[in-house]
Amino acid sequence: MPQRDFNDEKDQQLESVRTDAEHTRLTTQQGVRVDHTDDSLTAGARGPTLLEDFHAREKITHFDHERIPERVVHARGAGAYGHFQPYDTWLAEYTAAEFLTDPQIRTPVFVRFSTVAGSRGSADTVRDVRGFATKFYTRQGNYDLVGNNMPVFFIQDGIKFPDFVHAVKPEPHNEIPQAQSAHDTLWDFVAQQPETMHMIMWLMSDRALPRSYRMMQGFGVHTFRLVSADGRGTFVKFHWKPLLGTHSLVWDETQKIAGKDPDFNRRDLWEAIETGDFPEWELGVQLVSEDDEHSFDFDLLDATKIIPEEQVPVRPVGRLVLDRNPDNFFAETEQVAFHTANIVPGIDFSNDPLLQARNFSYLDTQLLRLGGPNFAHIPVNRPVAPVHTNQRDGFAQHRIHRGRTSYFDNSLAGGCPAVSGQFPEVFTHYQEKVEGAKIRKRSDSFKDFYSQATLFYNSMTQPEKDHIVAAFRFELGKVEQTEIRAAVVDHLNHVDHGLATQVAQGIGVPAPQQEATPNHGRSSPALSQLISPVASA
Numbered sequence: 165m166p167q168r169d170f171n172d173e174k175d176q177q178l179e180s181v182r183t184d185a186e187h188t189r190l191t192t193q194q195g196v197r198v199d200h201t202d203d204s205l206t207a208g209a210r211g212p213t214l215l216e217d218f219h220a221r222e223k224i225t226h227f228d229h230e231r232i233p234e235r236v237v238h239a240r241g242a243g244a245y246g247h248f249q250p251y252d253t254w255l256a257e258y259t260a261a262e263f264l265t266d267p268q269i270r271t272p273v274f275v276r277f278s279t280v281a282g283s284r285g286s287a288d289t290v291r292d293v294r295g296f297a298t299k300f301y302t303r304q305g306n307y308d309l310v311g312n313n314m315p316v317f318f319i320q321d322g323i324k325f326p327d328f329v330h331a332v333k334p335e336p337h338n339e340i341p342q343a344q345s346a347h348d349t350l351w352d353f354v355a356q357q358p359e360t361m362h363m364i365m366w367l368m369s370d371r372a373l374p375r376s377y378r379m380m381q382g383f384g385v386h387t388f389r390l391v392s393a394d395g396r397g398t399f400v401k402f403h404w405k406p407l408l409g410t411h412s413l414v415w416d417e418t419q420k421i422a423g424k425d426p427d428f429n430r431r432d433l434w435e436a437i438e439t440g441d442f443p444e445w446e447l448g449v450q451l452v453s454e455d456d457e458h459s460f461d462f463d464l465l466d467a468t469k470i471i472p473e474e475q476v477p478v479r480p481v482g483r484l485v486l487d488r489n490p491d492n493f494f495a496e497t498e499q500v501a502f503h504t505a506n507i508v509p510g511i512d513f514s515n516d517p518l519l520q521a522r523n524f525s526y527l528d529t530q531l532l533r534l535g536g537p538n539f540a541h542i543p544v545n546r547p548v549a550p551v552h553t554n555q556r557d558g559f560a561q562h563r564i565h566r567g568r569t570s571y572f573d574n575s576l577a578g579g580c581p582a583v584s585g586q587f588p589e590v591f592t593h594y595q596e597k598v599e600g601a602k603i604r605k606r607s608d609s610f611k612d613f614y615s616q617a618t619l620f621y622n623s624m625t626q627p628e629k630d631h632i633v634a635a636f637r638f639e640l641g642k643v644e645q646t647e648i649r650a651a652v653v654d655h656l657n658h659v660d661h662g663l664a665t666q667v668a669q670g671i672g673v674p675a676p677q678q679e680a681t682p683n684h685g686r687s688s689p690a691l692s693q694l695i696s697p698v699a700s701a
């Protein structure tokens with residue numbers, strides 16, 4: 165049993181704002197009891213409604229303001245509370261983050277699973293990536309691991325994210341189609357951007373049709389950095405493995421279920437937790453020493469690449485359990501705000517350009533979605549770690565800051581809040597040496613677009629390959645422009661000639677005559693045999 169269970173702390177925090185309707189009497193927002201809420205105050209039984217009817221005005225005004233913008237992506241989701249606990253202390257050699265290294269600490273978490281492209285009311289069982297975002301309420305502050313159920317991403321640089329999402333979302337003139345994959349703009353984007361090919365292979369695979377959120381892997385995707393108490397950096401990839409194994413639906417099932425029960429995945433999660441069948445995941449890490457940064461035949465900063473587990477094994481770190489459903493979907497699941505830049509001492513970023521853009525985007529979008537700069541006060545977002553800032557005012561300020569000072573440095577409040585302490589007691593940015601000319605150019609080390617797509621396809625069993633072929637035929641077959649279909653088939657020919665031929669035959673474009681030179685003629689070195697010294701430690 166853990167000695168220090170901070171679950172209680174988070175729960176107490178939430179308890180202080182929970183309200184129940186039972187045994188209460190109806191009041192206004194001001195606490196004034198009302199005798200009647202079914203009829204407006206009118207001048208005479210059939211006359212006009214009076215402006216002085218404060219109860220009717222307040223009731224309707226509040227209703228008018230009930231909706232907030234849905235997330236620009238990942239709008240549909242389901243969340244749950246739980247806890248995380250490391251098995252062991254071994255990772256302390258690499259990170260100062262105590263929630264990953266002290267088996268005595270059980271850290272409360274909130275996890276939100278989501279689809280990406282559909283709107284808030286769309287069906288669960290669509291062909292899509294799934295979000296797997298975890299907020300750890302650690303004693304050193306909130307840490308958010310904002311991942312997906314696939315280990316790579318569509319693009320390499322976040323500046324392309326608005327283009328990508330505009331291509332994925334329903335077309336702007338008629339808001340059709342809701343489904344992620346089956347439309348011209350997505351495939352037009354794919355045809356223009358071969359960097360998407362590895363992720364497109366995942367998207368056309370059964371991984372895009374999870375049977376249950378409880379049966380999904382999760383990945384941090386980017387290479388992050390762990391920082392040890394003595395300031396040493398180690399590259400890391402995060403993995404979640406479900407205890408129930410990884411399982412998918414088949415395409416035909418997803419179509420039927422989407423019609424009969426669009427809430428299939430969220431219902432499954434909710435009911436499992438309600439009945440005490442708590443889902444579990446194991447957190448694992450792949451570690452790469454900084455000395456090995458350039459030892460791979462892909463770039464560690466390229467989010468379209470995995471680190472093959474044969475090269476760097478995944479080492480287990482701890483266990484995540486989800487054991488409590490939220491009390492209120494809007495207050496908790498809708499208002500939770502994850503952010504890749506929410507990190508704690510012992511974890512830091514890499515220079516992955518996709519991650520760097522995300523570190524800007526999440527806070528920015530939440531300022532709009534959650535109505536201003538005070539959304540960290542919303543109970544689900546509030547850390548269990550003490551919070552003392554000099555930030556003041558703003559819409560919906562919930563704190564009553566006492567005293568005369570809200571600036572640093574001051575003498576009037578004894579210099580508080582103080583800036584003192586040493587890493588890892590305080591967060592200190594990892595001192596990475598950076599130099600170079602300011603340029604707007606993708607690194608050449610990012611330009612192998614096909615090798616890992618091939619690796620993925622080759623790792624599939626025959627039925628899985630058949631599903632991939634069928635998915636490409638179904639999705640690409642709906643694209644109106646033959647040129648786009650042919651361009652995608654050409655990319656597929658660089659992944660696997662047989663795959664490209666089968667897809668072409670199913671969608672009415674000429675099959676490629678011969679096998680393409682891998683990677684458009686760029687040399688594609690065999691995956692190195694390197695086993696990282698860190699990985700084998």
Ligand code: HEM
Pocket residue numbers: 234235236237238241276277278294295296297310311312316317321322323325326384385386467500501502518521522525526529530533
């Ligand atoms: C939302 C994952 C790339 C911008 C999300 C969510 C997840 C996620 C899981 C939903 C969070 C929730 O449940 O509330 C990822 C992963 C990415 C990626 C794994 C690539 C590795 C990007 C990029 C950008 C971006 C490149 C922008 C440059 C957003 C925005 C939201 C979002 C704006 C909505 C956040 C909100 O409204 O709270 N992403 N994303 N994402 N993502 Fe990403």
